[in-house]
Amino acid sequence: MTTTDPETVREAVRERYATAARAVQDSPTEVVVGAGSGFGRELYGIDQSEQLPAAAVAASLGCGNPTMLATLEPDQVVLDLGSGGGIDVLLSARRVGPTGKVYGLDMTPEMVELAEKNRRDAGVENVEFLLGTIEDIPLPDDSVDVVISNCVINLSADKDRVLAEAHRVLRPGGLLAVSDVVLRRPISPRLQGLMALWTGCVAGALVDVDYEAKLAAAGFTDVEITPTLIHDRAALEHLAQDVEIPADIDLEATLVEMDGAVSNAFIRARA
Numbered sequence: 224m225t226t227t228d229p230e231t232v233r234e235a236v237r238e239r240y241a242t243a244a245r246a247v248q249d250s251p252t253e254v255v256v257g258a259g260s261g262f263g264r265e266l267y268g269i270d271q272s273e274q275l276p277a278a279a280v281a282a283s284l285g286c287g288n289p290t291m292l293a294t295l296e297p298d299q300v301v302l303d304l305g306s307g308g309g310i311d312v313l314l315s316a317r318r319v320g321p322t323g324k325v326y327g328l329d330m331t332p333e334m335v336e337l338a339e340k341n342r343r344d345a346g347v348e349n350v351e352f353l354l355g356t357i358e359d360i361p362l363p364d365d366s367v368d369v370v371i372s373n374c375v376i377n378l379s380a381d382k383d384r385v386l387a388e389a390h391r392v393l394r395p396g397g398l399l400a401v402s403d404v405v406l407r408r409p410i411s412p413r414l415q416g417l418m419a420l421w422t423g424c425v426a427g428a429l430v431d432v433d434y435e436a437k438l439a440a441a442g443f444t445d446v447e448i449t450p451t452l453i454h455d456r457a458a459l460e461h462l463a464q465d466v467e468i469p470a471d472i473d474l475e476a477t478l479v480e481m482d483g484a485v486s487n488a489f490i491r492a493r494a
Contacts, residue, residue, distance in 0.1 A: 292400035305375025309338030372401040386441035393494035443492035
């Protein structure tokens with residue numbers, strides 16, 4: 224399926240991650256594959272993953288570990304955009320302590336349900352999971368110290384709105400610290416509209432210079448984009464095994480086009 228319609232993209236993403244949440248609920252000790260990128264699960268150390276319910280680790284579908292980016296302090300308020308099964312929320316909650324607060328925001332009811340179960344299993348109290356979209360964050364202005372996110376902003380068809388909302392809820396000087404998929408060069412419009420690459424966290428990714436420009440337009444300063452992993456042909460061939468490629472797409476030409484164009488990255492900026 225090929226489209227760039229925002230609502231169609233959103234519903235496809237919602238359904239794919241709902242499927243992932245249901246799979247984890249059914250088999251909480253099995254790592255989910257094919258639901259998202261899952262590029263960055265290995266960036267969580269044993270000391271972190273052992274603190275968490277197995278289902279939170281299994282549902283980690285991100286492209287990095289944003290908790291590595293942010294120096295969280297006791298008493299801080301943190302917001303995780305697209306919190307999924309809650310892995311980054313639960314890790315952050317321990318760092319801000321009982322007097323701090325961490326919100327997890329996700330648009331998929333099944334993921335919110337899974338995350339809340341993981342919160343109870345972990346015995347963490349200073350956490351609240353919210354059902355909603357990252358384009359319309361249900362929190363007041365200037366209410367958050369740190370915004371984190373793990374391979375989710377690329378899934379939105381309205382990134383300007385997402386970044387504006389993140390800036391709105393951050394207090395002046397607050398930190399945006401996200402992991403995301405970033406393009407090192409543009410990919411063809413045909414691939415940008417391929418739904419399987421949208422839900423797989425690639426087609427909706429921004430080129431790095433465009434990401435910087437959108438952050439600046441939203442009011443952010445001190446922008447840093449640091450690639451952490453560049454996907455070569457071999458990596459893309461592996462990822463293609465979990466993507467439904469339409470019959471009219473030339474896989475060989477696609478691999479040539481995308482070789483070295485896709486990267487995981489850490490993005491930091493100040494409100």
